[in-house]
Amino acid sequence: MKQWGLLLLFCFGYQLVTAQVTTVRVMTYNILNYRNSTNECNGNTNSASSKEVALDTIVRNMQPHIICFQEVGASANNATYLLNNALNTSSATNWTTTNYTNNSFSSLTNVIAYRSDIFGLISQDVITKDVGNNNLVRVVDVARFYYKDPLLNAQSDTVIFTVLSAHFKAGSGTSNSSQRNAMAGAIIDYIENDAVDANIMLMGDFNMYASSESGYQTLIAGNGFRFEDPINSSGSWNNNSSFAAIHTQSTRNGGSNSCFSGGGLDDRFDQILCSEDIIEGEDGMVYVPNTxxxxxxxGNHFNDPLNAGTNYSVSSTVLSALYSLSDHLPVIADFDIDLQGLNTAELEVPVLENPMRQPAQLADYYLRYGLTIYTLDGRKVFEKPEGEPATVQGLPTGLYIAHWSKDGRSTTTKLMLW
Structure with missing residues (x-):
C-alpha cells in the first residue's frame, strides 16, 4: 500500500499543524452514446442538445467537483461540447477536462471533468492492454489530482489522489465476463506497479451482475492491492429487490425508444470503489459515510421506470432530466479532505537548496534517491532512477513538481528551478 500521497510546497521542511476539513463530491455517469450515432441511438432518439440541457440541470443541482463520464463518442471535440454546453453554463466557468484518449478501434471513450478552481491535474495516464498485452475493449483513464488548499503556505501539504475511469465490457456469458476480468486485472496491475498514491478511486460502468463475478473479485479480493466498496453491499445485484436502493440501470421500462435499455431499475452497474486508505482516512482523504x-x-422503483408513480428523492426537474438523458443513473459520493492537517514529521526527503540552481549534480548523498520532475501540466522533463547519478540542467526557470522515491517509498513535492 502506497503511503506517501502528499504534495510538499516550495521547500522540504517538517511541520505538524492542526487539521481542518473540506468536503468534495465525485460523480460517475454513463451518458449513453453521447454524440455517438448508432442505428438505435441517433439525433432523433438520443439528441445531443437535449442531453446537454439535462446534464446542465443535474450538475447544477447535485454540484459534483469531479465527474467521470462513460459512453462519450470518440472525438476530442466532444469534451469541448460537454464543457461549453453542459458544464460551463450560467455562472459556472471553472470546469475543464483531462486530455482526450482512446485506442484505435473503440467508438466510445471516457471523459474526466473537474473543477479547476478546486483541483489541479498533476499527470494523466491511460491503460490500454491487459496483463497479457492484449487490447482492452476500451481504455481506462487515469488522472492524478491535488487539492488546491486555500490555506497553503511555504511549509504545508495538500492531498493528492488518483482517479480511474473505466467502462467494462457489457453483456452476460463467459466471454464478456472474461473481458471484464481482463480489464480488472489490468487496473490492479497498473496500481501495484505504476501508481504512487495511497488515495485511489475507481469509478465507472462495471457492467457486473454480482460481486461474485471474477472481475469484481479481482478488484476487491486480491492478494496485493484491493479496492473496497464504500457501502459494503456485496451480493447478487441483478434483478434482486434486496438491492433496489442501489440499482443504477435502467431508468426506463421498454417503450418505443430502442436506444435506451428497458427493464426498469434492476442492476448495480455503476459504482465507485475506493482504496483502503480512503475508507480508513489514512492519508488525508476519507469517505463520508452515508453520502x-x-x-x-x-429504493421504490425495482423493475420500474424512474418516473413511475411518485419519486421524491430529487426534484421533478432533476427526475425528468435523469430520465431523458440516459438509461443509467449517476452515482455520487462525498469525501473529506484535510486542510493543512497532515503530519509530515516522519517524511524523509533530501536536504537541498530550493530554489535549485542549475546545473545541479545529484550524486553521492542523492545517489540513493530516484527523482522525476514534471511541469505543472504533467509533462515529464527529467528522470533519475534510484542508485544512478544525474545532473539537472537546461530546464527553463520556474516551478515544477518533483517526485522522489527511495526503497519503495515516495513523496511528491514542488521544486523551484533557476
Missing amino acids: YFAVGND
Whole structure:
C-alpha cells in the first residue's frame, strides 16, 4: 500500500499543524452514446442538445467537483461540447477536462471533468492492454489530482489522489465476463506497479451482475492491492429487490425508444470503489459515510421506470432530466479532505537548496534517491532512477513538481528551478 500521497510546497521542511476539513463530491455517469450515432441511438432518439440541457440541470443541482463520464463518442471535440454546453453554463466557468484518449478501434471513450478552481491535474495516464498485452475493449483513464488548499503556505501539504475511469465490457456469458476480468486485472496491475498514491478511486460502468463475478473479485479480493466498496453491499445485484436502493440501470421500462435499455431499475452497474486508505482516512482523504447514492433512486422503483408513480428523492426537474438523458443513473459520493492537517514529521526527503540552481549534480548523498520532475501540466522533463547519478540542467526557470522515491517509498513535492 502506497503511503506517501502528499504534495510538499516550495521547500522540504517538517511541520505538524492542526487539521481542518473540506468536503468534495465525485460523480460517475454513463451518458449513453453521447454524440455517438448508432442505428438505435441517433439525433432523433438520443439528441445531443437535449442531453446537454439535462446534464446542465443535474450538475447544477447535485454540484459534483469531479465527474467521470462513460459512453462519450470518440472525438476530442466532444469534451469541448460537454464543457461549453453542459458544464460551463450560467455562472459556472471553472470546469475543464483531462486530455482526450482512446485506442484505435473503440467508438466510445471516457471523459474526466473537474473543477479547476478546486483541483489541479498533476499527470494523466491511460491503460490500454491487459496483463497479457492484449487490447482492452476500451481504455481506462487515469488522472492524478491535488487539492488546491486555500490555506497553503511555504511549509504545508495538500492531498493528492488518483482517479480511474473505466467502462467494462457489457453483456452476460463467459466471454464478456472474461473481458471484464481482463480489464480488472489490468487496473490492479497498473496500481501495484505504476501508481504512487495511497488515495485511489475507481469509478465507472462495471457492467457486473454480482460481486461474485471474477472481475469484481479481482478488484476487491486480491492478494496485493484491493479496492473496497464504500457501502459494503456485496451480493447478487441483478434483478434482486434486496438491492433496489442501489440499482443504477435502467431508468426506463421498454417503450418505443430502442436506444435506451428497458427493464426498469434492476442492476448495480455503476459504482465507485475506493482504496483502503480512503475508507480508513489514512492519508488525508476519507469517505463520508452515508453520502454514496444512485441519484434519483428512491429504493421504490425495482423493475420500474424512474418516473413511475411518485419519486421524491430529487426534484421533478432533476427526475425528468435523469430520465431523458440516459438509461443509467449517476452515482455520487462525498469525501473529506484535510486542510493543512497532515503530519509530515516522519517524511524523509533530501536536504537541498530550493530554489535549485542549475546545473545541479545529484550524486553521492542523492545517489540513493530516484527523482522525476514534471511541469505543472504533467509533462515529464527529467528522470533519475534510484542508485544512478544525474545532473539537472537546461530546464527553463520556474516551478515544477518533483517526485522522489527511495526503497519503495515516495513523496511528491514542488521544486523551484533557476
